[in-house]
Each structure stands twice: as C-alpha cells, then as structure tokens.
Amino acid sequence: MPSLREVQTGLARALTDASAVEVLPWVDGAGLGPVRRLHLYRNNARATLAGALADVYPVVRRLVGDRFFRQVADRYAREVPSGSGDLHAFGDAFPELLEALGETRELPYLPDVARLEWACHEVLYGADHGPLAPASLAWVPESQWGLLRFRLHPASRIMASPYPALRIWQVNQDGWGGAATVDLAEGASQVLVVRPRREVELWPLSPGEHALVGALSEGCTLLHAMDGALSVEPGIDGSGSLTRLVAGGAIVEARL
Amino acid sequence: MAAARNGERPGPIPASAGIGLRAPHYHALLETLPPVGWLEVHSENYFGAGGPALAYLEALRAHYPLSLHGVGLSIGSTDPLDPEHLTRLACLVERFEPGLVSEHLAWGSVGGRHFHDLLPLPYTEESLVHVTARVGRVQDRLGQELLLENPSTYLRFTHSTIPEAEFLTEVARRSGCGLLLDVNNVYVSGRNHGFDPRTYLQAVPADRVGEVHLAGFAANRHDDAEVLIDTHDRPVWPEVWALYAETVARLGPRPTLIEWDAEIPPLATLLAEAGRADRILAETRRALAA
Numbered sequence: 001m002p003s004l005r006e007v008q009t010g011l012a013r014a015l016t017d018a019s020a021v022e023v024l025p026w027v028d029g030a031g032l033g034p035v036r037r038l039h040l041y042r043n044n045a046r047a048t049l050a051g052a053l054a055d056v057y058p059v060v061r062r063l064v065g066d067r068f069f070r071q072v073a074d075r076y077a078r079e080v081p082s083g084s085g086d087l088h089a090f091g092d093a094f095p096e097l098l099e100a101l102g103e104t105r106e107l108p109y110l111p112d113v114a115r116l117e118w119a120c121h122e123v124l125y126g127a128d129h130g131p132l133a134p135a136s137l138a139w140v141p142e143s144q145w146g147l148l149r150f151r152l153h154p155a156s157r158i159m160a161s162p163y164p165a166l167r168i169w170q171v172n173q174d175g176w177g178g179a180a181t182v183d184l185a186e187g188a189s190q191v192l193v194v195r196p197r198r199e200v201e202l203w204p205l206s207p208g209e210h211a212l213v214g215a216l217s218e219g220c221t222l223l224h225a226m227d228g229a230l231s232v233e234p235g236i237d238g239s240g241s242l243t244r245l246v247a248g249g250a251i252v253e254a255r256l
Numbered sequence: 257m258a259a260a261r262n263g264e265r266p267g268p269i270p271a272s273a274g275i276g277l278r279a280p281h282y283h284a285l286l287e288t289l290p291p292v293g294w295l296e297v298h299s300e301n302y303f304g305a306g307g308p309a310l311a312y313l314e315a316l317r318a319h320y321p322l323s324l325h326g327v328g329l330s331i332g333s334t335d336p337l338d339p340e341h342l343t344r345l346a347c348l349v350e351r352f353e354p355g356l357v358s359e360h361l362a363w364g365s366v367g368g369r370h371f372h373d374l375l376p377l378p379y380t381e382e383s384l385v386h387v388t389a390r391v392g393r394v395q396d397r398l399g400q401e402l403l404l405e406n407p408s409t410y411l412r413f414t415h416s417t418i419p420e421a422e423f424l425t426e427v428a429r430r431s432g433c434g435l436l437l438d439v440n441n442v443y444v445s446g447r448n449h450g451f452d453p454r455t456y457l458q459a460v461p462a463d464r465v466g467e468v469h470l471a472g473f474a475a476n477r478h479d480d481a482e483v484l485i486d487t488h489d490r491p492v493w494p495e496v497w498a499l500y501a502e503t504v505a506r507l508g509p510r511p512t513l514i515e516w517d518a519e520i521p522p523l524a525t526l527l528a529e530a531g532r533a534d535r536i537l538a539e540t541r542r543a544l545a546a
Contacts, residue, residue, distance in 0.1 A: 001415045004382050005334040008366040008375075015371060026378075028412040031450060032481040037411035040476075040483060045371040052372070081369040085328025085341050086303045090372075125304030128311075155306060198308050 002026055014038050015045055016078060049077040049090065056091050056121045059172040060098070060114050063107060072097065088125060092118060109163035109184070116165050116202075119157035119193040123200050126155025131196065131249040144256060146223030150216045151253035156194040158205070158213050166191045166204055196249025203248070208233025209241045216251070266321045269294045269355035269467070271509040273533035274323065275526050276516060282312040284523045292530050294321040294355070296513050300328045303344045313352065323356040323467070323513070324348060325436075328370070331390050331404070332363035332377045342397050349398050356467055356511070358403035358436045359394070361387065361424060378413035379423045384430075391431040403466045404428070405436035408444040408473075408486035420445070421459035428464045435460065437510075438469035439500045440492065444484040453499055462507045470500055470533060471515035489518040491529060501536050508544065509537045 002010070010023035015038070027034035050073035054061050061069040076097050082090040095114035104110050140148060159165075164186040171180055190210035192203040205213065208229040215225035226238045245251045272293030277285070285295075295316060302310055313322075329341055349357060362374035377383050387404075395402050406424055418426070428435055437460055439453075446453035472490035476483050492500075492514070504510060514529040 001380070002378075004378065004380070004386060005366075007378055007413065008334055008363060011375060012366045012369060012371070016369075026413050026415060028414050028416075028449075031448075032478060032483060034411070036478055036481075040410045040485070041373065041375065044485075045373045048372045082372060083368055083370065085330055085338060085364065085370055085372075086300045086344070087328070087372050088300070088304065090370075125307045125309075128306035195307070198311060 011038075011041075015042050016081075018042065046074055046077065048087075049082065050074060052087050053077075053091050053094060057094060057114055057117050059117055059169055060094075060110060062172050063110060063113065063168075064104065068103070072101065088121075091121075094118070109161065109165055109168055112159070112161035112163055112165040113168050115159055115161075116169050116191060116193070119159055119191075120200050120202070123155045123157055123193045123195050126153075126195060128155065128195075129153050129252045132246050132252055132254060137254055140254075140256060146221060146226075147256055148222045148254050149219055149256075150222070150251045151255075152213070152217045153194050153196055153250050153252050156192060156217075156250060158190070158192050158210060158217065160188065160190040160207075160210050162188050164189045166202060169202070192250060194248075194250045201248075203250070206233055206236065206241075208236035208238075212236075212238065212241055213245065213250075265317055265353060266294075266319065267355065269321045269323055269511040271511055272537060273530035274321075274511060274513045275530050276325075276513060277313070277316065278517065278520050279309065279312075280520050281523045281526070282308075282316070286312065286315055288523075289319055290523070290527055292320070292527060293534070294323060294511065296323040296325050296356075296515075298517075299324045299326040299345055299348055299357075302348055317352055322352055322354045323358065323511070324352070324354040325513075326357070326359040327374070328364060328372065329359050329394065330362075330364040330370070331359050331394065332361065332375075332383065332387055333365050334363075334386070335366055335368065337390060337393060342394065346398055349400060356403055357398060357400055358405055358467065360405045360407050361420075361427070362407045374407045376407065376409040376411055376413070379416040379418040379420060381417070384418065384423060384426055388427050388430040391427060391433045395431065395433060401432070401434055401466075403434040403436040405438055405469065406441050406445075408438075408441040408448075408484075410448055410483060410485070412449055419456075419459070421456045425459070425461050425464070428461070434466035435464045436467045436469060437465045437503070437507075438471070439503055440469065440471045440473060440496050440515075441486060443493075443496050443499055444473050444486050447482075447484050454502070457499065457503050458506070465507050465510055468500070468503065468507075468510045468512045469515055470496060470512060470529075471517075487518060488515050490516075491525075492532075497532070497536070500533070501540075504537060504540045505543065509540055512537065 013020040014023045024034045053073040095111045099111040166189045167182045190205040211232040212229035215228045274294035277295040442453045470492045471488045474485045474487040512533045
C-alpha cells in the first residue's frame with residue numbers, strides 16, 4: 001500500500017506529466033478508467049492556472065489572441081509552478097517567459113506590457129495608505145528641504161519601457177474610445193502605477209520624473225534625487241513634479 | 257438580516273440562506289443591502305495587504321454576518337502547513353470576526369508546488385491521523401473551530417478503506433472540528449463513484465454539521481461514461497434541492513450557502529436561489545414544530 005506521501009507525489013507528477021504512470025494502479029477505474037479520471041484533474045488544474053493568468057494579463061491575451069495565450073499560460077504553469085496557496089501570487093515571472101519566446105519577436109513590447117499588467121495587479125492588492133500630512137513638512141526649514149527623504153505609497157510601482165507600453169495598455173482597455181492604434185515610433189514610456197484612492201491609477205512620467213521617483217523610492221535625499229532627474233532631463237520642473245506626487249498621494253511620508 | 261447599529265457587527269451565522277460574495281456584486285450589495293442572511297467569501301481572495309476587495313468586505317461586514325471559506329490551505333497535504341498562509345488567515349479572522357471558518361477535506365500542494373485544486377485523499381488510517389492532526393493545528397492557531405467540507409471527487413483510490421462520511425465523522429470526533437456538508441458534492445461524488453448519496457447523508461452526524469453548501473454542477477459525457485463536475489457556474493439542480501430538503505429535515509435548519517463562483521449571474525438570480533433555500537428551511541421549521 002502506498003504511503004500518503006507517495007500518493008501525493010505520484011498524483012502531482014501525473015498532473016504535470018500525462019505520461020507519468022506510477023499513480024495509475026492506485027486509482028479505482030470502475031466506470032471510467034484511471035487515465036481519464038486523471039485527465040479530468042489535469043484539465044481542472046490547468047484551467048484554473050490559465051484562468052488566473054488571463055485575469056492578470058488581459059491586455060497580453062488580447063494582443064496575442066486566446067489560443068496562443070492559453071498555450072503560453074500552460075507552458076508557464078508547467079515551468080514556473082505556483083508556490084503559494086494564494087493564487088494572486090501566481091504569474092510574476094510571466095513577462096520573462098514572454099521575453100524568452102521566439103514566437104512573439106514581432107511584438108517586442110509584449111514583455112513590457114505584461115510587466116505593466118503585473119504592476120497593476122500588485123498595486124491593486126498593495127497596502128492602503130493616506131496622503132502625506134501637510135503638517136509633517138511644516139516644521140522643516142527651507143534650508144533643509146534638500147535633505148528630506150520620502151516614502152512612496154506602499155501600493156506603487158514604477159516602470160520604464162523603450163516602447164509606448166502605457167499607450168498600448170490604454171488603447172486595449174475595455175471602453176477605450178480613442179484611436180485604436182499606437183505608433184511604435186512614439187518611443188519610450190515611463191509609468192507610475194499607484195493606488196492613492198480605491199482604484200489603481202497609471203500616471204505617465206517624463207524620463208526625469210521617472211529618475212526622480214526611482215531615486216526617492218530607493219531612499220535618496222531630495223537633493224540627490226533632483227540632481228539625478230536633472231542629469232536625465234535638464235529642463236525638468238522638479239518642484240512641479242514633486243508637488244504633483246505629494247498632492248496626488250503618491251508620496252506618503254517625509255523625514256529628515 | 258441584522259442591521260449595523262452603533263458600529264456593532266452582526267454576530268453569528270443564522271440558520272438561514274447566505275450567498276457567496278463575489279466582486280461583481282460588491283457594489284449592488286452595498287447599494288441595496290438585500291435581506292439575505294449572511295455572506296461567505298473565499299479567504300484567499302482577501303490575503304492582500306489592502307485594496308478595494310478588503311474595503312468592500314469591511315463595508316459589507318457592518319451589515320452582514322460573515323463566513324470565511326478557505327480553498328488553499330492544503331489541509332490534507334504531506335507538506336508542512338504553510339505558516340504564512342495560516343498567519344494571513346489568522347489576521348483575517350481577527351479583523352473580520354467571522355461566524356464560521358471552513359476548509360476542505362482535500363490537498364492542493366505537494367513538494368511546494370500548488371495546483372489550486374481540491375485533490376482527493378485516500379481514505380486510510382494514515383490519512384485520518386494526518387488530517388486530524390492538521391485540523392487540530394489549524395484550530396489551535398486560529399483559536400476557533402474549523403468546519404471541514406466534503407469535496408467533489410472524480411477519482412477514488414483502490415487502497416481507501418474508510419467511507420468518506422465515516423472518515424469525516426471520525427476527523428470531527430477526534431479533532432473537535434465541525435463539518436460543512438456540501439449536498440451538491442455528495443450528489444456529484446455519488447454519481448461519479450456509484451454510491452447512494454442518501455446513504456452518505458444519513459451517515460453524517462447531525463450535531464457536527466455547522467453549515468450546508470449548495471451549488472450547480474456540469475455533466476460531461478466521455479463516450480460511454482458520464483462525469484459530473486462541480487463547476488459552481490449555474491443554478492442548483494432539482495435532484496440536489498430534493499436531497500437538501502431531506503437533509504435539513506433530518507439535521508434541522510442549518511446555515512445554507514448558495515455557491516456560484518463562475519459565470520456569475522446578476523445578484524437577483526443569486527438571491528432567488530437563496531430565497532428557495534430559505535423557503536425550504538421555513539418548511540422544515542414548520543414541520544419540526546408540528
């Protein structure tokens with residue numbers, strides 16, 4: 001008689017590899033053979049994982065089509081097993097698989113669109129936080145502002161792409177009423193994905209703003225972060241950007 | 257439905273019909289606050305640190321009793337219990353003060369790999385000892401009784417020696433847990449394995465059953481054979497309603513959940529199903545009083 005451990009590892013192998021046979025003699029075949037009974041479970045598990053990826057990556061699915069998406073999703077589920085009982089944690093490395101695929105070379109922006117979708121997914125479930133209290137800056141003398149360090153909203157991610165990933169994401173949203181095509185010549189895009197209120201927001205950033213937010217999120221002082229932003233984008237209105245980040249709720253804490 | 261007063265939350269789960277709370281209904285429920293007895297959620301859907309799902313649940317919790325129903329703890333697995341999963345569940349219990357907390361007699365992971373499915377156990381003495389110990393650990397961690405649900409199964413193991421109803425009864429007796437009796441699952445498994453669901457239902461100890469589940473299934477034909485799949489994507493079938501009426505006549509009225517997790521219908525459809533369960537519960541009460 002197999003141990004419980006043997007049954008579970010055997011069944012797990014049969015779920016991931018249809019040619020695994022060790023579990024077959026342990027399965028009661030009355031009415032329907034063991035192979036077909038295992039097939040039912042294999043299909044259920046596959047559909048659940050592919051469904052979870054389709055929920056997180058609707059734009060990627062729309063761009064590559066249903067059938068190809070299902071193929072890639074199945075491959076992902078085989079190669080990058082879910083490591084948590086929380087299905088929301090599944091799918092983080094999907095952009096890397098898309099990047100490695102030969103078939104999607106004609107859609108070079110696809111991995112970045114996927115990264116943007118994963119960022120939205122993480123931000124949707126990230127911690128809530130209120131805006132920066134104005135009083136928390138009132139006591140800082142102006143001469144010390146350069147030494148301030150900021151904390152970004154816990155539900156926020158930034159990303160940059162050499163492609164217009166944000167525009168591609170936008171035109172593929174349900175209910176989008178604008179032009180349905182994106183000219184790849186629009187070039188690079190930078191995005192802050194943040195949830196200062198109930199819903200996820202996508203803020204387009206200039207290259208300098210992206211550098212600014214990136215440096216602030218790493219704990220750099222405002223002075224250092226501004227220097228970095230200016231070197232990327234000499235014309236940047238740094239104080240305007242900072243005001244927008246604070247007023248919009250993307251920056252939630254300041255300290256000296 | 258008990259209305260929220262002075263910030264007090266509605267308390268225990270009443271012996272009436274409840275519905276599974278799913279995202280498409282958040283807004284409509286909050287706007288209309290229909291008179292449904294209670295709500296149940298999949299615990300793992302609220303494992304995030306924040307976000308709209310938790311905010312809606314918080315708002316709805318002020319108006320309805322709540323039950324937490326887990327699908328990912330993998331109680332039957334031979335892997336160690338995931339301490340992070342348990343911690344998140346414990347945090348939800350602390351925050352939302354659910355009237356009931358439940359999980360499945362099943363496993364979903366081994367060797368660290370999660371299948372996100374309710375996989376069947378061989379019903380042996382080894383499994384019984386294992387599941388009993390795990391249920392005990394979960395109850396200790398949560399400081400709360402757990403209800404264990406009978407799963408729908410599509411295969412059985414040749415070395416199983418204990419009928420499922422007896423297995424559940426014994427886990428409940430040894431661990432002190434309660435049972436969540438899914439009448440649809442009994443029907444589905446009965447048809448899939450050729451046993452009489454009535455024999456199964458009569459073997460379940462009435463005093464252990466803290467909740468009943470009802471849902472719809474799909475029938476898949478495979479050439480010469482038919483397999484029922486527990487899809488939760490349609491109304492409860494007439495034969496399951498009939499079994500349900502017989503079951504509550506024996507058990508007495510119990511909190512009864514309408515589960516509908518895929519192809520989610522308008523809220524009104526779900527409430528109509530709950531209304532049907534409530535009418536059966538009312539008839540049961542009248543019959544018991546007579």
